[in-house]
Amino acid sequence: MxxxxxxxxxxxxxxxxxxxxxxxxxxxxxxxxxxxxxxxxxxxSFLKWNLVWHYRTVFWHGWLETFFISVMALMLSCFFGTAIATIQRSSIKLLRFAMLLVIEIIRGTPLLTQILFFFYVVAHGIGLQNRLITGIFILSFFSSVYIAELIRASIEVIPKTQWESAKAIGLTTFQTYWYVIIPQALRPLLPSLAGQLASLIKDSSLLSIIGISELTLAAQQVNATTYCTLESFFPLALGYLILTLPISLGSRLLERKLKV
Amino acid sequence: MNITATHLKKSFTINKKIKILFSDLSFSVTFDHVLALLGQSGGGKTTLLRILAGLEIPKHGSVMVDGESISFDPHSLYYYRQKIGVVFQQQNLFPHLTALENVMLPLTVVQRMKHSIAKKKAEEMLEQLQLTAHQHQKPHQLSGGQGQRVAIARALITRPQFLLFDEPTSSLDPEMKSEVLELIAQLRTFRIPMVLVTHEIEFARKCADQVLFLAEGKIIDQGSTKHFFTHPKTEELRRFLESTRAFNHS
Structure with a gap:
């Protein structure tokens, strides 16, 4: 075999x-x-699209919420991801070790567990009542760890000679990153980053577990009221595709543009 | 130009073993145009050049260039590196930038020159080195020799106090080697002193004014080129010259 x-x-x-x-x-x-x-x-039974059409505003609001969560989490996770990657490259050993520990904890536990833990334990503990903000932060933290690893990997593939060259012509560390390292790291980073961002959008569906009225919860509600399974979940899939497809297309275009 | 090193000590840790490159290296050398650093591989030539380039910090000792001592704290080194030009063994151009952009970068970023002026200067430099036809090409579109010539242009563009070459032709094919060596020989017209680590003995002979011969972290011999090649002082140097000659002719 x-x-x-x-x-x-x-x-x-x-x-x-x-x-x-x-x-x-x-x-x-x-x-x-x-x-x-x-x-x-x-x-x-004949497809009852008209019944589901009746609930179009529920879908629309759910989709908007998913869109909002995704955009916010995308930006935050890129920001946190860069921050984590920077800390990982810092010269302070203790800081690097602490970051490694956080990364391993977040990567080693399922997102669903993290959502439940952060929402019911941490957010309640610190008195954060807003589900939406909590959800966005949980999703951002989860995704940022993976993004940090992608950033680290794409920086590490750049040959040492490039750093040396930049140093020799008198660039500062910041200038070296800005003019030499980041433009070169972007090309291998983009496809994997796009993949990660697309999965972040898909992962946002898990936030329905803590009652955030995003697209998945909306579809579940419509299904529970109408008993039209296919008609309820087909728009759900479509709604996610509308968000994820432009990301992968956009990344492919950018990748072609940045080609050396 | 004068370079004086006193009691230089430098060691590396490789696989948890300490390798001492120089235990106590001292020399003083004065030259007009070109100083060649010769010697067997692993003798410490490149490390010495890297110390001069401000890329390595010696454990002990001091280095003076034209009477001015190099301060080895990171902040001073950053300013020191801006004043000199380095050309490495591999061309080390930035692959995402065109030849012109590579040459412009030290001007626009380090010297904060206006883009239009920097462009004009870089174009002039590339023209002087007969590279105008390739100025919009990226490093992977250039041949090894052309790439190395662009790297020389990038090192020259800031009008450095002196230029350092670390085996600039050792990764090139024979034809490209001569193209780069010819250019280095022409650089005399720029009146910028050059320190050259090379395996091209014949080239050093033709081009250098002074030669330093290093082996096992020590200066075995030094002197004017003419004297150095015709009257080798030590047995070690004589053997080295013979072996390279045999190699060059084979």
Whole structure:
């Protein structure tokens, strides 16, 4: 079995046509599955889009909330991520160690656990009542740790000779980062950063657990009232795609622009 | 130009083992244009050059350049490095910038010169070094020799007090080597003193005024080029010259 798998993988890597056929095959199977689902639901009852249409404002408000949470968390996590990456490169050993500990704790626990812990323990402890702000902060912290690791990795791949060269022509540390390191680090960073930001948007759906009325909670509410499962959750998926697709497209464009 | 080093000590820690490069290095050398640092690999030439470039800090000792002592605290070194030019073994250009932008960077960022003036100066410099045709190319589009010439232009653009070359041709093909060596020889016209670490013995012979020969962290021999090559004082130097000659001719 493993021999067959290895062989197939090798062939796939070698042959792009095979890859295309594989992709097409997946597409065909997926569309067949979709048709089947549609047909079944059609047979049981006609799709009640009109019923769900009635709740369009619920979806719209949920989507807006998700959009707001995502944008805020995106900005905050980029800011915290840069801060963590900077601390990790600091010359104070204790600071680096403390940061490493925080990173390991956040990376080693599920986001859902963190949401519950921070909301019910930390936020309640410090008297933070606003669910939305708490949610945004939890999501930002979680994501910033991953972003910091991406930043660290993309800085580390830059050859030492570049630092040396910058030093030799008389640049300060800040100038070295600004004119030499960051422009070079951006190219390997962008695709992975876009991936991380897209998953942040998707992860925001977990905030429904603490009652933030974002898109997922809205869809759940519509489903609970109308019992129209497909009609409730289809807009949910679409709503997330509207947010994530521009990010991956934008990153691809930027990547091409920044090509050396 | 005069360079004087007194009781220099420098060591490195490699795999938790301390390697002493210089235990007590002292010399004084005066030259007009070019000083060549010769010697076997691992003899300490590059480290000495890096100390002169303000990129390494010796453990003990002092270095004086034209009577002025180099202060090895980080803040003073930052200003000191602005006054000198360094060309490394690998071209070390910034890959995201074009040749012109690479040459402009020390002017616009370090000297805070206006963009238009810096551009004009950089274009003139590239023209002088016959690189105008390549000024809008990025480093990966340049040949090794062209890249190294742009690196020389970047080091020259600030009109440094002196220029340091760390084996500038050792990573190049033979044809490109001659292109870069020719340029270095022409730099005499700029009247900027140069210190050159090189394995190109014939080139050092033609181009340098003074030679320092280092082995195992000590100065074995030093003197004017003419004298140095014709009358090697030590057996070690004589063997070194013979081995390189044999190598060069093979």
């Amino acid at each position: 493993t021999i067959l798998k290895d062989f197939l993988l090798k062939e796939l890597r070698k042959n792009r046509t095979l890859l295309c056929i594989g992709f097409l095959l997946t597409l065909v199977i997926a569309s067949m599955a979709c048709t089947l689902v549609f047909q079944t639901s059609m047979r049981i």
